[in-house]
Amino acid sequence: MEEVVYLDNSATTRVAPEVIDAMVKMMEKDYGNPSSLHRMGITVEKKINKAREQIAKILGVKPKEIIFTSGGTEANNLAIRGVVYQYNKRGRHLITTRIEHPSVLNTFQRLEEEGFEVTYLPVDREGFISIEELKSAITPETILVSIMHVNNEIGTIQPIQKMGEVIKEINPRTIFHVDAVQSFGKLSLNPIQMKVDLLTISGHKIHGPKGIGALYCNEKINLKPLVEGGGQEWNIRSGTENVPGIIGLGLASQLIVKEREANVERLKDLKGWFLKELKKLIPDVKINGPESVEDIKEGKSAPYIINLSFPGLKGEVLLHALEDFNIYVSTGSACHSRKSAPSHVLQAIGLNQRELESAIRISLSFHTQKEELEYLLEHLPDLVVELRNLMQR
Amino acid sequence: MYTDILIRYGEIGLKGKNRKTFEKILVRNIKECLRDLGQFNVERTYGRIYLRQVDGLIDQIVERLARVPGIVSLSPVVKTGLDMEEIKEMALRVLEDALPDGGTFKVETKRANKNFPLISPEINRQVSAHLLINFSKELKVDVHNPDTVVFVEVRSEHVYLYSKVIDGPGGLPVGSSGRGLLLLSGGIDSPVAGWLGMKRGVIIDALHFYSFPFTSERSKEKVIELAKVLARYSGKMRLFIGYFTNIQKAIGLKCPERLHITIMRRMMFRMATEIAHRYNAKVLFTGESIGQVASQTLESMEVINAVTNIPVLRPLITMDKTEIMDLARKIGTYEISIQPYEDCCTVFVPDAPATRPRLKDAEAAEKDLMIDQLIKEAIERSTVLIITPDGVEAEYSLAEEQGVML
Numbered sequence: 001m002e003e004v005v006y007l008d009n010s011a012t013t014r015v016a017p018e019v020i021d022a023m024v025k026m027m028e029k030d031y032g033n034p035s036s037l038h039r040m041g042i043t044v045e046k047k048i049n050k051a052r053e054q055i056a057k058i059l060g061v062k063p064k065e066i067i068f069t070s071g072g073t074e075a076n077n078l079a080i081r082g083v084v085y086q087y088n089k090r091g092r093h094l095i096t097t098r099i100e101h102p103s104v105l106n107t108f109q110r111l112e113e114e115g116f117e118v119t120y121l122p123v124d125r126e127g128f129i130s131i132e133e134l135k136s137a138i139t140p141e142t143i144l145v146s147i148m149h150v151n152n153e154i155g156t157i158q159p160i161q162k163m164g165e166v167i168k169e170i171n172p173r174t175i176f177h178v179d180a181v182q183s184f185g186k187l188s189l190n191p192i193q194m195k196v197d198l199l200t201i202s203g204h205k206i207h208g209p210k211g212i213g214a215l216y217c218n219e220k221i222n223l224k225p226l227v228e229g230g231g232q233e234w235n236i237r238s239g240t241e242n243v244p245g246i247i248g249l250g251l252a253s254q255l256i257v258k259e260r261e262a263n264v265e266r267l268k269d270l271k272g273w274f275l276k277e278l279k280k281l282i283p284d285v286k287i288n289g290p291e292s293v294e295d296i297k298e299g300k301s302a303p304y305i306i307n308l309s310f311p312g313l314k315g316e317v318l319l320h321a322l323e324d325f326n327i328y329v330s331t332g333s334a335c336h337s338r339k340s341a342p343s344h345v346l347q348a349i350g351l352n353q354r355e356l357e358s359a360i361r362i363s364l365s366f367h368t369q370k371e372e373l374e375y376l377l378e379h380l381p382d383l384v385v386e387l388r389n390l391m392q393r
Numbered sequence: 394m395y396t397d398i399l400i401r402y403g404e405i406g407l408k409g410k411n412r413k414t415f416e417k418i419l420v421r422n423i424k425e426c427l428r429d430l431g432q433f434n435v436e437r438t439y440g441r442i443y444l445r446q447v448d449g450l451i452d453q454i455v456e457r458l459a460r461v462p463g464i465v466s467l468s469p470v471v472k473t474g475l476d477m478e479e480i481k482e483m484a485l486r487v488l489e490d491a492l493p494d495g496g497t498f499k500v501e502t503k504r505a506n507k508n509f510p511l512i513s514p515e516i517n518r519q520v521s522a523h524l525l526i527n528f529s530k531e532l533k534v535d536v537h538n539p540d541t542v543v544f545v546e547v548r549s550e551h552v553y554l555y556s557k558v559i560d561g562p563g564g565l566p567v568g569s570s571g572r573g574l575l576l577l578s579g580g581i582d583s584p585v586a587g588w589l590g591m592k593r594g595v596i597i598d599a600l601h602f603y604s605f606p607f608t609s610e611r612s613k614e615k616v617i618e619l620a621k622v623l624a625r626y627s628g629k630m631r632l633f634i635g636y637f638t639n640i641q642k643a644i645g646l647k648c649p650e651r652l653h654i655t656i657m658r659r660m661m662f663r664m665a666t667e668i669a670h671r672y673n674a675k676v677l678f679t680g681e682s683i684g685q686v687a688s689q690t691l692e693s694m695e696v697i698n699a700v701t702n703i704p705v706l707r708p709l710i711t712m713d714k715t716e717i718m719d720l721a722r723k724i725g726t727y728e729i730s731i732q733p734y735e736d737c738c739t740v741f742v743p744d745a746p747a748t749r750p751r752l753k754d755a756e757a758a759e760k761d762l763m764i765d766q767l768i769k770e771a772i773e774r775s776t777v778l779i780i781t782p783d784g785v786e787a788e789y790s791l792a793e794e795q796g797v798m799l
Contacts, residue, residue, distance in 0.1 A: 320608075
């Protein structure tokens with residue numbers, strides 16, 4: 001196979017050709033500033049609003065509830081800080097989980113330094129948060145709960161709607177933020193129904209460009225802006241709009257939801273088949289996250305994220321060995337010169353040292369074909385055996 | 394204020410005839426190390442080197458030149474005409490720069506230009522008087538132990554004034570002592586060892602062992618970054634990327650685990666010796682320091698060194714880690730070295746490496762290795778990069794490249 005087998009789609013995705021064309025056109029032809037008073041500005045403004053409508057429609061919300069940002073990280077920062085600085089008179093208690101993306105976790109750690117009290121909910125061995133623990137963590141002082149929808153490393157899908165109901169039942173004034181970077185466009189999302197007030201999405205995880213994301217913000221909520229300036233995006237996020245990025249994100253969101261259900265069903269089967277074959281070939285493989293066929297079918301585990309450990313070798317070495325076959329995956333931990341910094345997510349679900357250092361993540365897209373996973377299965381078992389012999393640990 | 398930089402290179406251990414060669418090499422190295430800052434006019438006169446018209450870049454240039462082997466010291470200088478009033482005025486500004494809060498000083502004049510109407514003591518007197526009258530802060534003359542000295546050099550066409558003297562590394566200009574091959578790992582130590590070799594005038598070629606997939610592409614990029622920094626001191630350098638994967642695999646499969654590191658190092662030395670012979674390097678340089686890791690005990694060194702017959706120089710051998718780190722910071726490699734990418738010295742560290750291997754055990758452990766064949770194949774699959782401070786200038790495979798001389 002001469003082609004690239006790209007299985008790192010949770011890190012980033014290939015930009016769709018239609019998206020590239022649309023973005024290039026914007027840069028060549030519609031290069032006006034949407035804030036300009038003349039026709040060239042108005043043309044661009046209209047296109048931005050169309051992209052806003054496209055995204056709003058997918059989420060079943062109002063266009064004016066969509067704020068464009070530089071990406072998922074900024075949207076998470078804006079959601080959390082924007083709420084906390086605006087509503088800290090109501091209380092100083094916040095809730096999140098131990099398996100969030102660093103853009104959420106590090107923001108909360110900074111807020112702890114600023115005197116806020118943060119509860120970090122633990123997860124079970126499959127990465128699920130207990131609804132009971134969430135219930136007992138909410139107090140009258142709780143102003144914000146931030147929980148991710150799909151975990152980027154192990155694919156666990158939290159029961160967001162149940163959580164939203166529980167939160168609003170105990171404290172209707174508690175604001176609920178969901179990081180949906182890994183689920184937007186792939187799983188159905190309805191913030192209103194899910195009782196979610198703020199929701200983060202990102203362009204480059206859905207075959208759109210990098211450097212663009214958006215935050216859904218319920219119109220009843222006021223956010224303290226992080227960026228001051230010319231007052232774009234209703235004064236919540238100033239700065240001349242990233243026009244090509246916004247157009248790219250709008251179009252990418254249209255393209256990805258087109259055949260969504262069919263694609264999800266296909267990937268569920270594909271993931272189930274892959275794990276079954278893998279266990280035959282490598283009996284002692286450990287699957288991290290929800291692993292049963294039922295979990296995949298019932299929507300407890302994302303059909304496009306697979307996290308595996310091969311105790312006895314190093315994930316990074318396996319990653320590089322796969323590279324030689326043009327197969328691209330990612331690891332569960334970043335290697336350091338004398339020690340590895342294991343993933344906080346894998347630690348939270350209770351992996352031991354050998355499982356931590358040998359983890360790799362395979363992440364699919366709606367374009368992933370069975371042949372590609374077959375090609376992976378052709379090489380993976382041999383490599384695992386060979387590397388284990390060499391590493392002898 | 395300062396217009397030029399005066400560079401002193403002492404008597405670089407200079408023997409009559411060689412002096413010119415040394416000076417030429419040093420001037421070339423100075424230009425090379427400032428290349429990205431611009432083209433400077435460099436003049437050699439009376440056993441000194443002047444860098445002209447450096448206004449505005451003084452601090453950057455001084456910081457760089459202070460690390461160039463062969464330079465003993467430098468001073469930013471002010472140039473004036475042969476006119477006492479102008480000299481006094483500039484002397485005042487030099488002193489204000491050197492003693493912003495006041496203190497003690499003296500003036501010291503050298504009159505190389507014997508046609509200048511005043512003799513040195515007279516110039517000292519007149520300049521000192523002017524400074525004492527016009528200096529805004531507390532000021533006293535102290536001829537024995539002054540806080541600062543204002544130097545006045547009267548030359549045929551100009552007068553130079555300065556007070557600051559910044560030490561350089563001394564040593565010999567790179568290129569005046571032959572060629573050595575440095576084993577460059579990507580850690581903190583080996584770049585420092587290479588720089589110390591350069592400090593004694595040695596042209597350093599570097600060899601990095603690359604062991605994909607056990608080490609990543611990024612570890613190679615890191616070593617290229619280190620080589621770019623080292624190339625600042627010599628202008629250009631060769632960086633061999635030694636293909637080590639199959640040797641690593643063979644060791645992993647055929648040798649007892651506790652001796653992996655010992656045998657890996659022996660293979661590295663064998664390969665380095667072969668490359669050194671091909672490229673006319675007379676010695677190997679390593680960043681070893683006694684007892685730092687398992688392979689750097691005296692017992693390990695004896696067993697590892699036994700495979701080669703060319704001198705292995707270890708400039709850091711008696712230094713502590715903290716001393717090495719200070720040097721690394723000084724030469725600008727530290728920040729790059731601490732990036733967390735594994736090299737083949739760290740991926741394969743067994744749980745209990747032998748710290749006191751015995752030669753006969755190592756030899757016995759190697760009996761199943763096809764040593765010559767492995768080395769030959771590894772060299773054929775290696776590449777050489779030509780590195781300048783700006784990046785990679787060229788790349789060859791070792792099989793096709795036959796000693797492109799630098």
